[in-house]
Amino acid sequence: EVQLVESGGGLVQPGRSLKVSCTASGFTFGDYPMGWVRQAPGKGLEWVGFIRSNGYGGTTDYAASVKGRFTISRDDSKSIAYLQMNSLQTDDTAVYYCTRGGSGWDVVLYWGQGTLVTVSP
């Protein structure tokens, strides 16, 4: 069974940084793309970005709203995906979900339970 468990969320001041993690189990981590989707309170889903498997170059794509501020990385030896968030703004406040993809167009198939990041003075 695919399991994705996020950790590292919390309260952070505007302008500061935060790194959240996603620990995966139940599948061969290195074979799949991993990503992040966020949901601001009372709002819809917003894709943040993803990282392809190393077999596909380990390249990344990001939403325009976070490009240049957020970085997604992966440690296949530990089955962990990371989301490094810099220069955080109040409108980055959201539940951040870790996601796993599949092959081809299957960017988002599985979801974690989410971790709340609150950006506030």
Place this chain on the structure above:
Amino acid sequence: QSVLTQPPSAFGTPGQRVTISCSGSSSNIGSNPVYWYQQVPGTAPKLLIYRNNQRPSGVPDRFSGSKSGTSASLAISGLRSEDEADYYCAAWDDGLSAWVFGGGTKLTVL
């Protein structure tokens, strides 16, 4: 403003069939498959339909997806109270090089 357009709300009664639409463009739905997710309030989203019309194991066959041109639809037949949730469509957008979601449709079972 979401790249994919969904109606904000939909309504149905138990046993009824409802459909939720998702409109996009040639750079997303027009050239790539569509995915649907269900989010029960207070929980994480769950994949409902992938690659336009495929159901993951465990998803009842009451749920079906279709696509035509730059639009897609999710149909739910034999509506049940537990289907009350938010539904989101999504697809890859070649122009944005990004995964894009619809704004979501809140389904109420009356």
